[in-house]
Amino acid sequence: MREVFSPESLEALWPLLEAPSWALLAGGTDLLVKMRAGRSDPAAFICLERIAELRGVREGETDLWIGACTSHAELICHPLVERHLPVLHQALRTLGSPLIRRMGTLGGNICTASPAGDTLPPLYVLDAVLELRSQSGMRRVPIGEFITGPGRTGLEQGEILAGVRVEKPGGRQVHHFEKVGQRKAMAIGVASMAALLRLSVDGEIFSARFAWGSVGPTVMTCAPAEALLAGKRPSRGVFEQAAAVAMAAVAPIDDVRASAEYRRRVSGNLLLRLFPEGSTLT
């Protein structure tokens, strides 16, 4: 039998974190499945769901703060997420199933650090900064530095992921997320891509951000493809060039869901979906 602790405040949480073999439970949709498969065997659980300080969405002047223990379903329904972060909103709608989205949390998805984590590519293109808190204070780490490999993060002993801070994107933008899987619900992505394009008033691409899921050990970004589009007017030609660069840059594997070659081609094709089919650009 494992003890289950359900602290109701951060103050009550800190002393519990001193035991290194206790698992943090932030929704349980990954952790409890892992345990059942024999891939995790914590001595006790620390449930984070009752800590109000870890939940909700708060709007600042220039940014949004999302509590790590906010469920995917709550985020989908949240007007600030829908209005300011459409790329995240689109990804959340493809995550798991309505039942999973009621339970799973944004912080749980980040700390599971799966290359296929559906909220991760949007958080990469939004330049999300993670707030890691411990009894002694708080540090902020960009998501790309926090996730270091499949299932591996920079979370230290005594630390939790408390929230995610994202700048509210301003100006003319295109947000896009698409996941290719074997079915719509419950499918782990064969490949996915989040894109965030900022456009100047006369329609030039001011900056482009792309992040791919399921095609490398962590979420993959591709600075050369992004640089290629910056300053250009959107056209099929420049997107084809960027897609070719991206296809060469991703590092997919063969597995039960798809071949590496298929994933590589899908990665490029997902970028092409922005033009002309993502008709917001034209």
Next chain:
Amino acid sequence: MEIRFVLNGKETQVSTAPDRRVVDLLREDLGLTGTKEGCGSGECGACAVLVNGESRLSCLMLAAQLDGKALTTIEGAPEDGRLQALQEAFVRCGAVQCGFCSPGMIIAAADLLGARPDTGREAIREGLSGNLCRCTGYAKIVDAVQAAFEKLQGGPTP
């Protein structure tokens, strides 16, 4: 551990291991076998229950998490108008085949009807996308949820 919660409208106190799965607590300790276990990993939806009115997967929930909450299972229908209307519609529309998935389907549909007053056929299909039926009876299930929705809205009944 002593756990206090409201089970189908009744104050309940049970003594159990805190890490016992809610699905086991319901089926084995409390004798409420309406809740089914299919995959045991959140993929089939057969074990769905309502916690504080919203759907949860009881195979991925620990007994300790229930403390202080209100749990509704398929047996709670008389206390819950949504469940009642859905059960009647499932029978009327022939949406029950072997019946194994039905409790989870009805719970997921109840959550959908509670959360989305504008539910149309496409939204129903999406709302039930985490529930598997191996009898492949989805069309009639969608019919039933739509009929229950119309009844709850005071619209036409089949």
